[in-house]
Amino acid sequence: MRKRSTNRVRKRRDGDRDATTGRRAAYTVALTALVLCGLGCVDAEPAPLRSSASAPREDALVVFAATSLREAFTGMGGTFERDHPGVELTFNFAGTQQLRTQLEHGASADVFASADRRQMGEVVQAALASAPVVFARNEPVVVVSRESAGALRTFADLPSATRLVIGTPEVPIGRYTLQLLDRASASLGAGFRARVEAQVVSRELDVRQVLTKVSLGEADAGIVYRTDANTALDRVTVVTIPPEFNVIAEYPLAVLTSAAHPRLAHAWVDFVLSSVGQQALRHAGFLAPAGTGAAP
Amino acid sequence: MSRRRLRAEHATLVVVGGLLVGFLVVPLLALFVRTTALDFREGLRHPLVWPALRLSLLTTTVSSTFVVLLGAPLAWTLARARGRLARTIETTVQLPIVIPPAVAGVAMLLAFGRRGVLAGWLYPAGWSVTFTTAAVVMAEVFVSAPFFVQAATSAFRRIDANTLIVARSFGASPLRVFFRVALPMAAPGLVAGAAMSWARALGEFGATLMFAGNLPGRTQTLPLAIYTALESDLRAAQALSIVLVVVAFALLLFVREVLRRSTERPEVPT
Structure with a gap:
């Protein structure tokens, strides 16, 4: 990376020296913009985590969840907000793989609910989340x-x-x-x-x-x-599909290590695992987490 | 105005313009910077690449041909018509530009699908064009034709009306005027419009996915292959994206070069 940047800077100086025509100038500006962005935006690290100790009041929660959870989680979200007055709950529903990509690129979220154990495994492996727990299965x-x-x-x-x-x-x-x-x-x-x-x-x-x-x-x-x-x-x-052939999908859920609202995040996980949460999931057609026929 | 002031003002314009260049180019550049040569070679070996590239080139060639063959007469008519009806039609055929492509795909399903409004007299019950390569071409024509029609209409409008009147007064038939006068005079604009519309067809994703589905070799074009690869392997998706960007860039450069040569050629005296 360093080598590339030096290269670009050198090019820019060359451009400056004989920037006589408009075309040259435009070229220079474009390169300058690239250098600035190359140093600034492309390599931007995720913003430093807000310390949970210094933030006593948590009033927001961001949940990244697989698309198939939309109906169930949206309904459960209403209940959760009633139980936690003043808390604003935001969902980001997308394909599990898309969510994983967003998380790997520094998207800030508190909870990740995956439709696939494999994707959750990758996220945990990257130390972005820990202690996933299967909260539902889907047939x-x-x-x-x-x-x-x-x-x-x-x-x-x-x-x-x-x-x-x-x-x-x-x-x-x-x-x-x-x-x-x-x-x-x-x-x-x-x-x-x-x-x-x-x-x-x-x-x-x-x-x-x-x-x-x-x-x-x-x-x-x-x-x-x-x-x-x-x-x-x-x-x-x-x-x-006859159960002897079927492959049941397991849905794991985890609090993200970079969660800005860890207490609310844990409260959401507890809520999903509670009998109220589980009942809502059953209603949407999910199977209980424990059972036989788990996916390999 | 002092020379210094002139320079400062000039620089301001360049800087402001440069911001946009940076914004547009950085993501494309990042694609190259963040893909190693090894990833790229591995990505090119991905089984989805070549069938998708071939299908993309085939379908966009066919769809662009349809767009030009049907779009040029339409643009010519729109450029010359004066009524309110013509203006309404002109606006209506621009609509596919603003409709989200996935919505366009749903609309095409509702029109040409198995239960679509045209299904009754288009084909026997139980059959439909959906999930075929023809459906890919249809989706591409739908999303890309407006770009050509818009460019071609303005190109035809720029032709001096007197030239056409002279041609007509010398006894040239309307078709002859169209082919021998209008088309050659509007050629640079038509080529530029065709290139824009072709590029749009090449990048087409949403309508194709909805209307034609995603089957390698039959309906999986390069953008769909990229999205499919994105589900499992980001690096393969990056390699495929680079292929798409390079192919599009090369073809657009080629068109520009052709345009430049055709416009720089000295006019043959008549």
């Missing part, structure tokens, strides 16, 4: 469009759909989909995964895209989480 299901509901009644019928939409293997739902298809191949015939994949017309980047395409009737069927399916029950039919 993949098949959603079927109105037009195909008659022909597609069980999981074994899946290859009969002509337009299937699943998640891309880079996102958790896509990974779980391939895992459960592999497991199903063991008992439904070795070619099951291949027969299903032959009908795949799109590998979507997130669960909601899968759901949208099925609920608009554009695709015959897709695989999404139970909680997503629950938001579209008027437009899609749900076919449960």
